[in-house]
Amino acid sequence: MTTISDHILKVRDVHYAYHTAGVATPVLHGIDLELRRGEFVIIMGPSGCGKTTLLNIIGLMMPARSGTVELDGAEVSSLDDAGRASVRRNKLGFVFQRFNLLPVLTVEQNVSLALRLRGDQLDGQAIRILERVGLADKRHSKPNALSVGEQQRAAIARAVVRRPALLLADEPTGSLDSRNAQSVLDLLRELNASDGVTTLMITHNEHLADRADRVLFMHDGRFA
Amino acid sequence: MLLLAIAHLRHRKLRTTLSILAVGIGIAMLIVMLGLSHGMLNEVADRMQSVDAELIVLPENENVIFTAGAAFSGKYAPLIDAFEMDGRRVVKRTIGVMVDTLHMGGQQQRLFGVDRDDMNAFLGRRKIIEGRLFDADRKFGNLLDSMRNENGYYDPTRITESQEASACELVIDTRLARVGKYSVGDQITFLGRSFKIVGIVQSGVAGRVFCPIQVLQHFKNAGVPWVSLFFVQLRPQQETAASNYDERVADALSAHIKAKVELKTAYRQLMYESFSQVYIYINAASGVALVVCFLFILLTMYTMVLERTREIGILKSLGAGRMYLLRMSVIEAVIICTCGTIVGIGLAFGAKYGLESAKPLLTMTIEPKFVAIALAIGVVGGSLSAIYPGYRAANLDPVAALGFD
Ligand SMILES: Nc1ncnc2c1ncn2[C@@H]1O[C@H](COP(=O)(O)OP(=O)(O)OP(=O)(O)O)[C@@H](O)[C@H]1O
Ligand SMILES: [Mg+2]
Numbered sequence: 001m002t003t004i005s006d007h008i009l010k011v012r013d014v015h016y017a018y019h020t021a022g023v024a025t026p027v028l029h030g031i032d033l034e035l036r037r038g039e040f041v042i043i044m045g046p047s048g049c050g051k052t053t054l055l056n057i058i059g060l061m062m063p064a065r066s067g068t069v070e071l072d073g074a075e076v077s078s079l080d081d082a083g084r085a086s087v088r089r090n091k092l093g094f095v096f097q098r099f100n101l102l103p104v105l106t107v108e109q110n111v112s113l114a115l116r117l118r119g120d121q122l123d124g125q126a127i128r129i130l131e132r133v134g135l136a137d138k139r140h141s142k143p144n145a146l147s148v149g150e151q152q153r154a155a156i157a158r159a160v161v162r163r164p165a166l167l168l169a170d171e172p173t174g175s176l177d178s179r180n181a182q183s184v185l186d187l188l189r190e191l192n193a194s195d196g197v198t199t200l201m202i203t204h205n206e207h208l209a210d211r212a213d214r215v216l217f218m219h220d221g222r223f224a
Numbered sequence: 225m226l227l228l229a230i231a232h233l234r235h236r237k238l239r240t241t242l243s244i245l246a247v248g249i250g251i252a253m254l255i256v257m258l259g260l261s262h263g264m265l266n267e268v269a270d271r272m273q274s275v276d277a278e279l280i281v282l283p284e285n286e287n288v289i290f291t292a293g294a295a296f297s298g299k300y301a302p303l304i305d306a307f308e309m310d311g312r313r314v315v316k317r318t319i320g321v322m323v324d325t326l327h328m329g330g331q332q333q334r335l336f337g338v339d340r341d342d343m344n345a346f347l348g349r350r351k352i353i354e355g356r357l358f359d360a361d362r363k364f365g366n367l368l369d370s371m372r373n374e375n376g377y378y379d380p381t382r383i384t385e386s387q388e389a390s391a392c393e394l395v396i397d398t399r400l401a402r403v404g405k406y407s408v409g410d411q412i413t414f415l416g417r418s419f420k421i422v423g424i425v426q427s428g429v430a431g432r433v434f435c436p437i438q439v440l441q442h443f444k445n446a447g448v449p450w451v452s453l454f455f456v457q458l459r460p461q462q463e464t465a466a467s468n469y470d471e472r473v474a475d476a477l478s479a480h481i482k483a484k485v486e487l488k489t490a491y492r493q494l495m496y497e498s499f500s501q502v503y504i505y506i507n508a509a510s511g512v513a514l515v516v517c518f519l520f521i522l523l524t525m526y527t528m529v530l531e532r533t534r535e536i537g538i539l540k541s542l543g544a545g546r547m548y549l550l551r552m553s554v555i556e557a558v559i560i561c562t563c564g565t566i567v568g569i570g571l572a573f574g575a576k577y578g579l580e581s582a583k584p585l586l587t588m589t590i591e592p593k594f595v596a597i598a599l600a601i602g603v604v605g606g607s608l609s610a611i612y613p614g615y616r617a618a619n620l621d622p623v624a625a626l627g628f629d
Contacts, residue, residue: 061541061622082545089543100538100626104231113228117542
């Protein structure tokens with residue numbers, strides 16, 4: 001039986017429209033979504049259907065125009081800027097298609113920055129997570145000295161080092177060849193299986209979809 | 225955050241270096257300006273303090289810094305000498321000085337015309353390093369005194385050219401001797417005549433150049449014994465005298481002889497007041513230099529924000545709040561400005577060394593106070609100039625910033 005606390009994420013009736021030069025472009029039309037703790041869910045759908053928009057709203061990178069987002073038992077969509085930043089620090093991890101590592105910092109510093117931002121003690125967590133993603137020997141390298149596969153593994157390490165309640169991944173394999181894509185997905189699944197990292201991932205790659213607990217198809221701002 | 229700021233600064237070494245240099249130059253300019261103006265004034269003020277006298281008597285409306293020429297007639301000295309307060313004579317000695325200027329050591333110097341017998345008040349414990357005092361045995365002084373009528377006048381045409389020539393003697397201080405490479409026996413042209421350097425005294429005396437007051441009076445005033453100003457030595461205080469004794473004497477004497485009487489100890493203050501106008505310009509110039517250099521920092525920080533738009537998006541996605549981004553900008557600017565200030569202090573010490581080597585008559589003092597002011601301005605200016613760029617960074621839209629190339 002499912003209790004309330006089993007749900008890490010509850011999205012209710014979220015609508016969103018972009019406004020450019022006074023013209024509104026509706027993108028999301030009433031999204032409902034629930035994720036259980038420890039689930040690994042993939043969202044698929046044609047380009048432009050609103051997947052990234054939804055992920056950004058769930059990730060509190062932009063405000064929902066209407067509807068609610070409940071994360072780890074707390075309503076978060078109406079928080080102010082500082083509150084949203086705090087939720088991003090404490091509950092969320094992001095993995096992007098473009099890796100988004102800070103180029104001036106080493107791999108280890110990128111990972112430890114995530115901890116420092118939250119005021120956490122470092123005590124070897126960064127190195128441990130880098131060992132798990134197989135980058136311990138590259139920890140003093142700058143990101144641009146790494147292969148793309150390694151960069152994405154470093155980005156994943158940074159995203160999960162704070163043990164986020166929810167990991168959001170927007171086409172994390174989109175910039176990778178199929179071999180690297182497989183290994184990144186292996187890593188995400190492994191983290192999900194052993195650490196119970198709840199993951200919501202967007203992908204266009206059908207070969208990856210069958211590894212998910214659930215696959216949601218989005219079309220024109222709605223789940224099919 | 226410090227780590228990230230330093231990483232950013234190291235990532236752009238040239239720009240960081242240039243920014244540090246810009247701040248450094250601005251700060252160095254401030255310190256040099258302050259150091260030179262205070263140094264010059266204090267050096268002169270210190271020298272005036274060395275005179276063994278308590279009061280300075282000046283003509284009404286005259287400024288002790290700029291006064292020159294013959295302002296007081298011969299009747300003043302006896303009047304001051306005889307001055308009584310509370311029924312007691314208070315003046316020990318009245319020392320008349322005639323001030324003039326002459327060109328030596330590459331610039332105008334103040335020339336103190338003093339009676340040979342009054343020179344002790346100026347020399348104090350300072351030694352005559354080389355040679356002797358002017359007007360040996362007060363020969364010229366005594367000669368004129370022997371010719372004076374009851375009003376103190378004599379007929380200057382009765383002095384022969386050789387008597388005049390032998391009286392044209394100068395005493396200079398060691399600093400001027402070093403700068404002008406003068407030594408005893410050298411001739412200096414002044415008032416169209418040849419003056420001989422007969423002695424060099426330890427620097428720190430009130431004037432850099434001394435000559436017999438009688439010579440100045442003879443050539444410039446046809447022998448009329450007028451003077452520019454008086455130094456007044458007071459008699460030792462009575463046992464019950466109040467602490468403001470000198471001031472009371474000064475006020476009473478001033479009223480009595482209708483002239484301005486200043487405490488010697490007020491000289492420094494008077495100097496600063498006299499140069500307050502100049503200070504305004506100096507401070508304004510330094511201020512403008514600093515404003516320009518902080519605008520440069522503002523621009524640099526602003527460029528950094530534009531350049532790092534995507535990084536700011538990344539930081540926001542990691543949960544960095546607005547305050548964090550604002551602080552990051554400020555910390556970076558403060559690091560630049562603190563380094564720049566330290567460089568500027570170093571440059572200022574270098575400039576002091578260079579200036580004083582090239583122009584030994586310049587005195588530049590770098591007081592701890594100036595260093596503290598420079599550091600304060602550096603840190604505050606740096607923080608302020610980082611606020612707007614930091615504010616822009618804080619307000620970037622995270623999604624737009626992440627999509628930025
Ligand atoms: N900043 C924006 N301003 C205006 N319209 C936008 C903006 N961002 C996205 N859109 C539009 O909103 C729609 C949904 O975009 P979104 O990025 O969510 O799609 P997506 O499903 O992630 O597509 P893709 O698979 O190509 O990444 C698209 O039509 C897009 O053009
Ligand atoms: Mg997308």
